[in-house]
Structure formats: structure tokens, C-alpha cells
Amino acid sequence: MDFALNETQRMLVEGAERLMKSRGTVELWRSRRSLPDGLDIDAWNQFSELGWLALPIPEEAGGLGGSMEDVAFLMIALGKGLSTEPYVSSAVLCAHIIGHGLENSFTDATIAGIAAGELRVALAHMEIADRFEVATPRSTTARAMGNGFVLNGTKILSMDAPSADRLIVSAIRGHGESTSLFLVDRNTPGISMTTYPLIDGSQAADLHFSDVSITSDALIAEGAEAISLLEAALDRATVALLGQAVGSMEACLDICSSYLKERKQFGQPLGNFQALQHMAADMLVATHQSRSILYHAIAQIDEQPSLRGRAVSAAKVIIGNAVQLVSKYGIQIHGGYGLTDEYAIGHHYRRLMVLEKVYGDIEYHSKRLVDFTTGHVKHGN
């Protein structure tokens, strides 16, 4: 075992921290809310130039073949600067699904496009009654028609869809059947989108499919294979986002320790008061444990699904609870200033709230953890 970063990882992290230092400013975080689709294209192009989008993609598919560790360290650095770019949804989540799904005529080009930053893909899976369940059958349908399918239905909360070029859509092929996955151009006639901002300034959309005709080779995966592919990709995406959460919490420690030294009340720095010292110490304990459980999840990411899922859900629960403690204590330490849009801590608070709930909240992952732990793995409820 070796916890030191290798040379490549060190360069990756240093480069990312440098970029995030210039981009991790309250002014920039506030200004990106006015971007029409939530995407800061300058940042995205820099991600692409630095090769980050190719990092999670295998070498044979035109990527850099980075490991989950590599990706997680990059994510920690991005989390410190509160990146909300659609990195995880496109380069981690959707790239994994496409890369491990059925080969078709555009698989290679799509993956290469993602790696080069030319294409962004978003997952449209969640539906109104499903909460976070991955495997429950969808109500969106894909009816066979001629040499292809016709999609009908509604997806909600598709993260980063407003800036995506393609969508991975889950749908059932017939009544009571399991889920299939399709790769669809977002501009296909019949797709309409209701976009809205999230509390961290990123954007999501509800997608309405009305008699959307797609060709048969849009099918990426079907049946049990589709679900296990989704689970695997969502676990990787979850680990990546948890890396961002760890980075954000580590930044909160820096922000709060500085504030405790600078801010004076009763003729002395706030940091002289033991009540606040202990809050800061609790924040550190939670953050330290978070990085540890993140390592645990990374170490299991290529194991068989139950080991992998159990580790990822454990990480999501531990980090989810840590996120609540760290961000709320961070606000409390700052007093009124923590509630303004003009201080960094409030931005971390909102981003952390998003990271805690995306791809499954604490309750969902607690149940999943229990199900795996007791061997009671059952899809659905």
C-alpha cells in the first residue's frame, strides 16, 4: 500500500489546483448563473486541452486510460474550486455506459468526441415515482417501429442535460419488461426540454419524449445487462462526485480556520473560543473520515457488483453525513456572513447539498448498504 501520489497524479493535481485557484472565486461562481445552459465553455475547453476529459476513457477508445484513483484526485481538486462543469455526467457516467454497451456504428466516434470535449452526453433515467431506484421499470416506452423505436414518456432531473448534445435514455420495450438504454441526439424531433437551475448554479432538465423516432442501433444495452451497466456507471459517477465533496469539505476547513483567526469578537479572534475550536475539530474529523471512506470505495470500484455497491453506498452515507455537518458548521462559524451569496462558505454549502443528493441521497444509500450487508439484494423496493 502506498498513499503517495505518483508523478503523473502529482502533476495532474497540481495543474488542477492551479486552474481552480483562478476559477475558484466567488465572483466567478456568481457570474456563471447567467450562462444560458449553465456551461462555462471557457472552462470546458480548458478541461479538454488539459486532457482531463480523456482521463477516465480507456486508451483503446482514444482516452488516457486513467484509473479511478486518478479521476478521484482530479475530482478532489475540482471540488476545492467548486467546479460545476458536467465532467462527471459526461466523461465518467455516460462515457462508461457507452463504452461498455453494445457496439454500434457511432460508439467509437461518440467516445472519442467525449474524450476530446467535443460532445457532451447526459443521462435521462429518473422518473417521477422512482426516487433514486435504478432498477425499477420505467414508464417511458420504446415501441419497436419499422427499423427502429419510438420513444414516449417523461424524464425528470436530468443533470447537465441543458448543455448536452446527446442523451442516454432508459425506457421499457413493452409492458412489464425491463429497461433498455438508448443513445439519442438531443435535437431529435419530438424531444422537448424544461430546463431549470439547481441551487449550486448548475442546470438540469425535465425531458418530454413525444413519438420520438430513433434507429435500431441507438440501443446501447437491454435487460439485466442494462441495469448492471447503469449500476456500475452510477457507482463510478458517485465516487467521482464524492471526490468533489471531499475537495469541497477540505476547502471549507481552510476557509473556516482562516476566518476563525481573522474575525475578532470580544477583543480576540473567534478561534480563541473553545466552543468554536471544537466545531472546527469536528469538521476535520468528518472530513478526514470522508477521504478515508472514499479510498475504500475507490479500492472496490472494479470488484464484483455487490462488493463495489456496498463500498460506494458506504462512502455515500459517511460522506453525506459529513457534508451536512461540515457545511452547516461552516455557516455557523461565519455567523450572518455565511448566509450571504458574497462569502465562499455559502457556495460550498449549496454545492455540498447537491453532491449529497445526486445519484441517491443518504436514505437511499443507507438502504442499499443494508441490503448489500444483509445479503438482501433486491431491486425495486
Next chain:
Amino acid sequence: MDLKFTREDAEFREEMRASLNAILPEDIRASVRAQTTMASHLGDQRRWFQILDQHGWAVPHWPVQHGGTGWSPLRRFIFEDEMHSADAPEFNWGGSHMVGPVIYTFGSLAQQEKFLKPTRSGKIAWAQGFSEPGSGSDLASLRTNAKLQTGHYLVNGQKIWTSGAYEADWGFFLVKTDLTVKPQRGMSFLLIDMKSPGITIRQIPQINGEAHLCEVFLDNVVVPAENLVGEPGQGWTYAKFLLEHERTTSSFIFWSKRELRKAKRIAASETWGGIPLAQRPEFCAKIALLEAEMQALEWSVLRILADETYGYPAGVAASVVKIRGSELQQDITQLQADLLGARALRYYNPDTSLYEKSLIWPDYVPGRSGIAMMIRAATIYGGSKQIQKNIIAKSAFGL
């Protein structure tokens, strides 16, 4: 000891429920129900308190000669509980619970004449000018000063966290009038017309998208000397009186009861695996526990209202309900957000009170996470949670 409400209390409750429902305008009720902001809209508050004042109910806790009802503390408790149940706007705290009692206790006859009636009926909305950028928990260190000149004070300085300053008519300010004595003895309590020349207001953008909290800059503001309340140098005493006057207000028990009802409505409507969240083990235990916590808080409030003696100085119980009350406000609104799952993440601009509702986005979604975020303020304002704990350690245990 008798731990039951009397039959008369129950009848009073029924009576108040019927009356409030009859006199609360439907559009105001709808506006409160759709509220995505922390505070009710001032226009609604003004109209509602004008109506309440016509019935003599605008300030139940004030002395009868100033428009109070003369009700027992328990009756006032019931009334306020029913106000929240009816989804009526809450009191304009600054006027009815803060500066009002200071004016009728320490103010001149002229000040009472001028301010009490319009405050009660919603004509005058008040802003509170206590905190300063360098003086949060440490209020004694404030620097805004008022120099007495012929017939008026000249006020210079800066206040912060003044709720609704941009729409307030008057402000009550804590200012330094004597720099030569101990800070606590050199402060005075000054009433300032918010439209006075020299006042500049900046609305502070908040994490939920609102900009209700303000910075108030005072630059050579001329304030007539007769606007000083009571004695010069007694400002600290009046401010302490004001903060301690209503020992149960900071429990926000009625607010929390209303928000828990909202949470239960969400839990009954949202499903997971086809089962309402209210029946899922992941959530039903949390809801039951919060309800139990709230019952404990409600009894703590009732014990204060009955002036129960319990072995510690009276202020200790006030700090207890302030700490537990603010935590409960935070826990209940966090539960609301958690019940909504990923839907809690959507940002709703609080300035838009009415959102189109749909199957995907029911009317209980907008505002929940925004309020859950802003309610972090509950353990900060009015003496932070840490300050309250210091107070308990000192006054209960002599530590």
C-alpha cells in the same frame, strides 16, 4: 398541578379558529401558503394587522391601554397557535415584539402617541439597527455614534443584518452617545425615520436568492433629539429588556408546528417503491422523533408561560427554548428537503411567489430547500447557539 387545557381554553381556541378563518382574506392566506421566502410579504402583513387591529387582536401581549387584549399568557399562546394554523402572516416582530414594548415601557408620552397605534395596525414597519460589521455576538463593541447638537443628534456609522430595511418606515437603533464611559453605559436607543437624508441601504444577496437582509449606512443623519427613547446612556438596558422581554418567542414553536405539518404532507404525497414516505422506515421514524421533540418544546414553552419555578434563574429556560427551538426549525426544514430527494435541489427564485405547479413539481416543492438553507440563521441571530450555551453555563451553574 393540572396539565390539561380547561374547557374554556378549548372553547376559546374554537372561537379564535372560526374568527381568524372568517377574517383572513383568502388572497393573503394563499400568499402565505405559497411563500418561498423566510418572512411574509410586508404588504400582506400590513393589511392583515390592520384587520386584526380592528378586532383588537393585533398585539395581544401589549398592555390593554395600548391596544393589548388582557388575555392570559396561555390564551395568547392559543391565539398565536391558531394564527399559524390559519396560515396567516406572522407578526412584524420588530414593531410588535421589540420596539413596541420598549416604547410603551420607557418611551415618552409623545413617542407613545406617535408610534404605538400605527405600529400595531401595520402602518409603521420597523427595522432593527443593532448588529454592525464588527459587532455580531459582541454587541457592546458597536461603533455607530450619535453626537448631540442643538436639538438633534448627528448619526454616523454602519449597521448590518437589518431585515427589510429597504421597505421599513422607521428603525430603532443602538448608538453610542457617550464615548467616555464603559461601552454598556454609553449607548442610547434612537428612533430614526428610514427616509432621512444620509441613510443608504444595500440589500445583501442571500444564499437562497433573497435580498431581505440589509446593510444600513448612516452618514451625517440628522435625528431630532426627541427621538431618543428614555434616558441617554440606557440603550444597553433597553436592548437587553427587548431581547429578554418575550422569553418564549424565540422557540418559534408555532412556526415549527406549521412546518412539521408541511413535512407530513410531503411525506404522505411522495412515494418510494410505491409506498408513501410517511410509511417508509427511512422517514417515518424521523418524523415521529421530530414530533416528539416538538411536544417537549411546546411543554417547555408552556412552563415558561406559567412562570413555573424550577430551581434555576428564569433566563435559563428562555435559552433552552431558544437553543432547542432553533435546532428544531433547522431539523424540520432539513427533513422537508430530504423528503423531496433530488427535487429539493431545484432553485426557485424567492421573488416569484407563484410557480406553475405540475405533477412533477407540486406546490409543496418551491421554497423548501431555500428556507432550509436560510434557517441556518436561527442558531445565529438573537444570541447564537454558542452564546446561549455560555448563558446557561454561567447563570445555571455559575461557571
